[in-house]
Amino acid sequence: MKKTVLILAGALCLIASCQSENKEKPNKKEASKSQELKAESKETVYTSDENSPTEYMKLVPGDNGERQWFYWTDKKPDTVELEVKIVDGLEAVYFKGASNKLYEIVQVSDGFSLFLGEKRLQWYQQTDPTPTETKDSKKVYTARGIGDGYFEQVYVTTEDGTIKSMDELPAFNMLHIIPSYLEPDGIARFMNTIVEDNFGLYGIFEEFTGEVILFYDKEKRHKAATFQTKNGNVEGTAIVYTPKGRVLVERKYNKGKWIKNVKSPACADWHYNQDRSNLSINDLKNGQSVQNGVKIISLIPSLQRGANYDDILDKSSYSRPFTVNDKKYTGKLIAYNWTTNREEFQRFELNFKGGMLHGDIKVFSEFFGMTLHEIFDEGDLTETVFVINTDDMDGVAKPIIYFYPEGTTELIVTLDFEGELTHTYPKYKNEWKVTAHPDGTLFDEAGQEYYALYWEGDNSEPFTLNEGSIVTGKETTTFLEESLETLGLNRREANEFIMYWLPKMEDNAYNLIHFSTDEYEEMAALDIQPQPETLIRVMMVFQPLKSPVSIPKQDIEALRKERKGFTVVEWGGKEVNRPNL
Numbered sequence: 001m002k003k004t005v006l007i008l009a010g011a012l013c014l015i016a017s018c019q020s021e022n023k024e025k026p027n028k029k030e031a032s033k034s035q036e037l038k039a040e041s042k043e044t045v046y047t048s049d050e051n052s053p054t055e056y057m058k059l060v061p062g063d064n065g066e067r068q069w070f071y072w073t074d075k076k077p078d079t080v081e082l083e084v085k086i087v088d089g090l091e092a093v094y095f096k097g098a099s100n101k102l103y104e105i106v107q108v109s110d111g112f113s114l115f116l117g118e119k120r121l122q123w124y125q126q127t128d129p130t131p132t133e134t135k136d137s138k139k140v141y142t143a144r145g146i147g148d149g150y151f152e153q154v155y156v157t158t159e160d161g162t163i164k165s166m167d168e169l170p171a172f173n174m175l176h177i178i179p180s181y182l183e184p185d186g187i188a189r190f191m192n193t194i195v196e197d198n199f200g201l202y203g204i205f206e207e208f209t210g211e212v213i214l215f216y217d218k219e220k221r222h223k224a225a226t227f228q229t230k231n232g233n234v235e236g237t238a239i240v241y242t243p244k245g246r247v248l249v250e251r252k253y254n255k256g257k258w259i260k261n262v263k264s265p266a267c268a269d270w271h272y273n274q275d276r277s278n279l280s281i282n283d284l285k286n287g288q289s290v291q292n293g294v295k296i297i298s299l300i301p302s303l304q305r306g307a308n309y310d311d312i313l314d315k316s317s318y319s320r321p322f323t324v325n326d327k328k329y330t331g332k333l334i335a336y337n338w339t340t341n342r343e344e345f346q347r348f349e350l351n352f353k354g355g356m357l358h359g360d361i362k363v364f365s366e367f368f369g370m371t372l373h374e375i376f377d378e379g380d381l382t383e384t385v386f387v388i389n390t391d392d393m394d395g396v397a398k399p400i401i402y403f404y405p406e407g408t409t410e411l412i413v414t415l416d417f418e419g420e421l422t423h424t425y426p427k428y429k430n431e432w433k434v435t436a437h438p439d440g441t442l443f444d445e446a447g448q449e450y451y452a453l454y455w456e457g458d459n460s461e462p463f464t465l466n467e468g469s470i471v472t473g474k475e476t477t478t479f480l481e482e483s484l485e486t487l488g489l490n491r492r493e494a495n496e497f498i499m500y501w502l503p504k505m506e507d508n509a510y511n512l513i514h515f516s517t518d519e520y521e522e523m524a525a526l527d528i529q530p531q532p533e534t535l536i537r538v539m540m541v542f543q544p545l546k547s548p549v550s551i552p553k554q555d556i557e558a559l560r561k562e563r564k565g566f567t568v569v570e571w572g573g574k575e576v577n578r579p580n581l
Contacts, residue, residue, distance in 0.1 A: 044058065138173060139170075139171060139172040139173050139174065140172060140174045140175075140176055141169060141170075141174070141175055141176070142176045142177075142178060143175060143176070143177050143205060144177070144178055144180045144552070145177040145178075145179070145180060145191075145214070165204055166205060166208065173210040173211070174210055174211045174212075174213070175205060175208055175210060175211070175212045175213070175229075176213050176215065176220060177213070177214045178215050178217070178218045178220065179191050179215070179216065179218065180466045180467070180551065180552055186217050186218070186219075186550075187216045187217055187243055188216055188217070188224075189216065189243065191214050191215070191216050191224035191225070192216075192224050192240045192241070192242070192249075199233075199234050199238065199258065200229065200233045200234060200256045201229060201232045205232070206232040207231050207232050208229055208231075208232055209231055209232075210228070210229065211226075211227075211228055212225075212226070212229055213225070213226050214226075216243050218550075222241075222243045222245075223241050223245070224240065224243075225238065225239060225240045225241065226238070226239050226241075227239070230255070233253075233255050233256030234253040235253060235254065235255065236252065237251070237252055237253075237262075238250070238251050238252075238253060247263060248263075248265055249263060249264050249265070250264075251303075261282075261283050261286070261303060263286070264283065264286040264287070264300065265287075265298075265300065266286060266287040266299055266300040266336060267283050267286050267288075267297065267298065267300070268283060268286065268299075268300050268301070268302060268303050269281065269282040269302065269303055270282065270283075270302045270304065270307060271302065271304045271306070272307060272308075272311045272312050274314060274316075276323070277317045277318065277320045277321065277323060277355075278322075278323045278324075278325075278326055279312070279323070279324045279325075279329075279333075280325060280326075281324060281325060284297070284325070287299060287300075294331060294332055295330065295331030295332070296331060296332045296333075297324065297329075297331065297332070297333050297334070298334050298335075298336065299333070299334070299335040299336070300335070300336050300337075301337070301338070309335055309347055309348065312335070312348075312350075313348060318356075318357055318379070320355075321354065321355025321356060322352055322355045322357075328354050328355035329352045329355055330352055330353050330354055331351075331352060332349065332350070333348075333349070333351075333352065334346065334348070334349050335348050346364050347364055348361075348363045348364060349362040351376075353378055356376070356378045356379035357376035357379055358376055358377060358379070359376065360373070360374075360375060361374045361376060371387070372386065373385040373386040373387075399454070399455055399524070399570055400452045400453070400454050400496070400570065400571060401413070401452055401453040401454075401455075401568065401569070401570045402440055402451075402452050402493060402568065402570070403434075403452075403568055404436075404439075404440055404563075404567045404568070404569075405436050405437070405438060405532075405566045406438060406565060406566055407438065408435060408436070408437050408438070409435070409530065410433070410434075410435050411432075411433070411435070411528060411529065411530070412431055412432070412433055412528075412529045413434070413453065413526070413527070413528050413529075414430070414432075414526075414527045415428065415455065415524060415525070415527075416524070416525040416527070417455075417457050417459070417523070417524045417525075418459050418522075418524070419458055419459020420457055420458050421455060421456075421457045422456055422457055422458050423454070423455065423456050424453075424454065424455045424456075425450075425453075425454040425455075426444050426448065426450060426453070428455060432453055434450070434453070440452075457524075463519060463520070463539075463541040463574065463576065465512065465514045465541060465543070465551070465576075466551075466552070467552040467553065467554040468512050468513055468514035468553070469483075469513045469553060469554055469556075470510055470511075470512055470513075470545070470548045471511050472509070472511075473505060473506045473507055473508040473509060473511065474506065476505045476506050476508075476511055476513075477498060477502060477506065479513070480494070480497070480498050480501070480502075483515070483556050484497060484498075484538065484571075486559065486560050487515065487536065487538050487556070487559055487560070487561060488534075488538075488560070488561030488562065489536070489569060489571065493569055496571075497540075497571045497573075500573075501540065501542075504575060505542065505544070508544040509545060509546050509547065510544075510545040510546070510547065510548050511542050511543070511545065512542060512543040512545055512549065513540060513541075514540070514542070514554060515538060515539065515540055515541075515556065515559060516539040516540075517559065520537065521537065528568060532565070532567060532568040533564050533565030533567065534561065534562070534563050534564050534565060534566070534567040534568070535567075535568050536561045536563075536567070536569045536570070537569075537570045537571075538569075538570065538571040538572070539572050539573065539574070540571075540572075540573040540574075541573070541576060542574075542576070543575070544575070
C-alpha cells in the first residue's frame with residue numbers, strides 16, 4: 001500500500017512552510033556511500049533538542065532493505081510515518097515534505113543532519129528517549145579547546161579553566177571538546193585546522209586515553225573531528241568534518257605518528273628537492289584538478305618532515321625547470337596555509353609553462369595579504385605589479401623598554417626574537433650597551449641620551465587568542481587605563497601606550513583584547529644584565545570586530561605586577577585580522 005507523506009507541527013512543519021523553494025537534487029558526485037543510512041538490525045531512535053518540544057525520529061528496518069521513518073515529539077506521543085525517497089541508487093537518502101520540497105538526510109557518525117538544499121535545518125543524535133544506564137555507558141567529560149592552525153594540534157583546558165590536572169576530575173572515558181572561541185554565528189570553523197604528524201592533545205588532557213570528539217559549537221550539534229587517543233596520542237583513524245558533516249580529512253595514525261593520508265582537500269604528502277627543483281607528491285589524487293583547460297595542483301602543509309613552502313618560493317631553484325614527480329610542469333600550483341583550502345588562507349600561486357615560471361606569480365602573508373605580485377614570460381621577469389613595503393607591515397609593533405635602576409647602572413641588553421627585527425633605536429647590534437639612571441634616562445657608549453630602547457619586528461608565528469576581553473571602541477580608553485595600571489605601568493608609560501594604540505582601536509565597533517604572557521616571552525626572550533628585580537612586559541594583541549563574539553574572559557587581575565627595586569618595563573602590541581584559535 002502506498003504510504004502518505006505527513007509532517008506534524010514542530011520544527012519540520014515550520015521548516016517546510018517558511019523555507020524558500022528548492023527542488024533541485026544535490027549533485028550526484030557530492031553524494032557518498034559513506035553517507036547512506038543503511039538498514040539497522042533493530043529500531044534506532046534519534047533525538048533533536050533544537051526546538052521545543054523535543055523531536056524524535058525512529059528508523060525501523062523492513063524487508064528487502066526498506067526503511068521506515070517515524071516522527072513524534074515529547075508533547076505529542078503519537079507517531080507519524082514518513083515516506084523515504086531513495087535517489088540515485090541509494091547514494092543519498094531524501095524525503096519530500098510539504099510543498100513538495102526535497103529534504104536530504106546525511107548520516108554523521110551517531111546521528112544525522114537534515115538539509116534543505118545546502119542549508120542545515122536540524123541535527124538528530126542517536127539516542128533513546130528514555131535511556132537506561134548500562135555498565136558500558138560512555139562517561140563523558142566536556143572540556144574547552146582550540147584547534148591551532150599553525151601547529152595543527154588541539155590545546156585543551158577544563159570548561160572553567162580552574163582545574164590543573166585530570167586527577168581532579170571524575171572518571172570518564174570520552175572527551176568532548178567544545179570551542180573556546182566562537183564566531184558571531186556560533187560556529188568556530190577553525191576547530192578543523194588539526195591532524196598533522198605527531199598529532200595529539202596538549203594541556204592537562206595530554207595523557208588521556210579514550211574517544212575524543214571535537215565540536216564546532218558549544219551545543220555539540222556540529223562535529224569537527226573524531227579520533228581515539230592512547231596516552232594523549234592518536235591511534236587509528238582521525239576524521240575531520242566540515243560544519244555540514246562531510247568528511248574533509250581522513251588520516252591514519254600509530255602512536256600519534258602519521259602513517260597514511262586517505263582523504264584531504266589538497267595534497268598533503270609531498271616533499272620539495274630544491275637542488276633538483278622537483279616537487280614529489282605521493283597523494284596527487286587529493287589535489288589535482290583541471291579548470292578551463294588549466295591543470296591545477298593544490299597543496300596544504302606537508303605531513304613529511306622537512307617539507308616547507310619557503311624552499312618552493314626560493315627563486316634560486318628556478319634556474320632549472322620546475323618538475324612535479326620528475327616531469328616538467330605546465331599549469332598552476334596553489335598552496336594554502338591549513339587543512340582547509342579556502343582562498344582567504346592562500347600562501348602562494350605560481351604558474352608554469354614547460355617548467356618555467358610563466359604568467360602571474362602571487363605570494364601572500366597570513367596577516368598582510370598579498371606581499372608580492374610579479375609576471376613572468378617563460379622564466380623571464382617582465383613586470384613587478386606589487387611588492388609590499390615592509391614599513392607597512394604591522395608585526396610585533398613598537399615595543400619600548402624603560403629602565404629604572406636604584407642607582408646609575410651599566411647594562412647589557414640582548415633580545416632573542418623569533419623573526420626579523422625591522423627597526424631598532426638605538427641600532428641593535430647583537431646587544432644594547434647603555435648606562436641607566438634612576439630617573440629612566442639612558443646613555444649609550446657615545447654619550448647619546450635616550451629615554452627608552454625601541455624595537456619592532458616581523459615574524460610568521462601568530463599569537464593564540466584563547467581568552468580575552470570584548471570591549472567597545474568607545475570604552476577602550478577606560479579599559480586600557482584600568483588594565484595597564486593593574487599590569488604595573490605608571491601614568492607616563494600608560495599615556496604613551498594609549499596615545500599610540502588608541503587611534504587604531506577607538507573607532508572600531510568592538511575590540512577583542514588579549515595580553516600575551518608566556519607565549520610572548522618565548523617569541524621575544526629578553527636578557528638584561530645585571531638582572532632587574534621586577535620585569536614587566538606588556539604585549540597587547542587585539543582584533544577589531546564588527547560584532548561581539550563569545551570567548552573566555554582573561555583574568556587580568558591574575559597578571560598584576562608590583563614594582564620593587566630595579567624595575568624594567570616594556571610595552572608593545574600587535575593587531576591581527578584573524579586570531580589563531
